[in-house]
Amino acid sequence: MSIEPKEYQAPVWNEPIIHQMGAAGRRGVLFSRVEDEIEAGVGPASALIPEAARRRDRPALPELSEPEVLYHYLRLSQQTLGMMGISLFGTCTMKYNPSVNEAIAWRPEITEVHPLQHDDTLQGTLEIVHGMDLILRELSGMDQFVFQAGGGAEAAYVNCAVTRGYHAARGELEQRNEIITTIQTHPSSAATAATAGFKVITLMLDENGYPSLDSLKAAVSNRTAALMVNNPDDMGVYNPEIKEWVRIVHEAGGLAFHDSANFNGIIGKLRPREIGFDACMFMLHKTFGAPKSGVGGPAVGAYGCSAELAPFLPSPLVGFDGNRYHLDYDRPQSIGKIREFWGNVPVVIKAYAWSRSVGAEGMGQVSDLSVLANNYMEKGLLAIRGVTRSHPDATSPRLEMTRYSLETLKEETGVDIHDVQNRMTDFGIDAPWTSHEPWLIPEPFTPEAGEMWGKEALDTWIAVLKQVSDEAYSDPEHVRTAPHRQAIHRLKPGAVDDPDTRAMTWRAYQRKTGR
């Protein structure tokens, strides 16, 4: 297979906003009148909506025929930038989601059940949820998982709520009001800790690419409620002193939470519980092969913890008495509900299907391949002019990701990371991810190869970046004015940040643009 950068041309439709399409009175489907007999039985349809919730005026909806609607959204989908090319979006662990797993999740046995049914009629679904719990226990060393959280950040919040419950039960919550995290841990750890009422101390990195033990010791005290940390972190750096970190936090009376968002680099190799962590979180929509779908969900943040913390988990938990599966609501120390019912079950089912198809041995290969692919890419990328690695002298291992910098390229050509992102999309490559904010490394980018892409795809990605770098040195203007072959030429930077221009609704759009 050729690895030559592909000449690509996105379709350009200049598609109007749907409110600007159609004509008055046009309809997709014409429904027949309600039959007299039915109306006599249940009354007028409008009466099904409570008086207070009924609208007085008809909504100003677009009026289109069914094919107009379908073609409109088909064209919009053709104009999207993402998920069409090679997508190595760092920290997102982009995986192909097998069609067979989708087919399973769309079976009527799944789509036609309701969480309010009696347990007796949900035994199959509960078995799968419990089975996923057991798989994650085996991978993490934890004693109980719960799938209620609708994403990674919500699972981080579960951890903060559990931490609160644990210290409150010991009468120490008032004193233990600080949570320690690091600047390269996902920002949702700091955000959820603050939301849960904790003070947040964020540790900075030293020259090795992770915070020093000394800084942790300076932050830890009898006020420490918990440590919340990614490892490997959002730059793919594995902190080799992590066991000592957990020991220090435990010694001070705090809990240790492993945000296992980047578990793809260590899956099947080490268990957070064995390092000493009290709790961890997996994203089933990343590491476990359910669709990531950009950042839109549906998703599941699977939260697991030790037996000591399990009483505080949200309710209900799925239990098994050796004979029958049941939902356990009788948990007096539970933090209550984080979200309705027991989570996004179809996502759990897809993750279960993925895990069963990969198998225990395959899990180990996932991390082997991810780490190998990343380190293979590192060789190729560092050979490109203008590309450097973050913390170039650090001896800490890079696992499934590496943070690079285009500082040299920018210094020498004026071309920055956003220009490079834009230009790469001209070759059918999804724009690489930069970094969480604030940027610690100038002009950052962070590809995550994962286990799914073949060598040809990785070589193509490297070849595209090399071509863009060559162009930056020979014809920087061409890169600065990219993209040239995309559906939309270039977004005006800042528009999404500016409350005066961004519009989330048609009404707001009309008001702010004066149209």
Next chain:
Amino acid sequence: MTAEGATLGIIINPVAGMGGSVGLKGTDGEDVLQEAWRRGARPVAEQRAHVAVSRLTELARPLRVLTGSGESGEDVVRAAGLDVEVVHESAPGPTTSADTRAAAEVMAARSVDLLLFVGGDGTARDVLAAVGDAVPVLGVPAGVKMHSAVFGTSPSNTGHLAALFLAGSPAARLREAEVMDLDETAFRSDRLSARLYGYARSPYERHLSQNAKAGSGASGEASLRLAAQQVAADMRPGNLYILGPGTSTRRVTDALGLPSTLLGVDAVMDGKTVGADLDEQALLEIMQGRQTWIVVGVLGGQGSLFGRGNQQISAEVIRRTGRDHIIVISSLEKLVALDTAALHVDTGDAEVDAMLAGHVRIETGPNRSTLFTVKA
């Protein structure tokens, strides 16, 4: 900016940076300059100016450059092929501090869109004295001393930033940047005495990520304001709070609804100002018999905590206050942008410097803090 084109002022201090290579720690004043020439120093500013100015050709819109004659700008601007208008003729002989000020005054009067100067802290000071906050100012680093926060990271990046700003890019925004300068006479005899001379309006580059995952970025300004509100709300009755100079601590007085001395040290107790623009002696007197706290920001582009720009808060004041009663406030963005991974203290007292060394907690937002290493 006018619709037809942008106007840029360029001032080059041709002798900036000459002292550095020959161990003079600065080039302010004619005697020192003569000494630099005698020691074999070569001009460095012109080359740096050339690198920065060549990046301005990136700008798509028409650009008119106002500058000084000859080596104070005209030569470099002409060499880059830009449209030039000489607005200040230097007197025969070496360019002086007076030339910088005179040229900057004309540029401010002409309301240039940006004043780009090539030099060090001394040049920054001259420019600030002439223009204040009338026009945005950006420095191409070429000096021996660069404690001010008005400089770009390199000549090339500074030129790029100037082009972005003149193009109206939302990635280039204005901030208040410290202008600081050392007393060179003291510096040359290895004693340090730095002052905060004021704040210039200066463009900086704030990268705007376009992908959803990075989001729009927490607003550093909003976080800092909330951190300051929290510091103000946590003030204990009957305790004295010494507020250092700068814009971070000004947010604390703003939160209290009190006036502040931007470049000086104020004292606050029970919601009232009890001392304004205090010197060391006045601070020691007002501290007598009171529980005292010191609230400071991080000053300059090199991350100074004590000893640069806030010498009024002397070693003795710090010693009597105690390390546990020092509150540091800064935006995370400012900390990340520092040239260094550690903050510096230089109080002139080795014992106090040693006491301050180690990790210091910095309030970065509401209930948000970070730890930074402090080095003496």
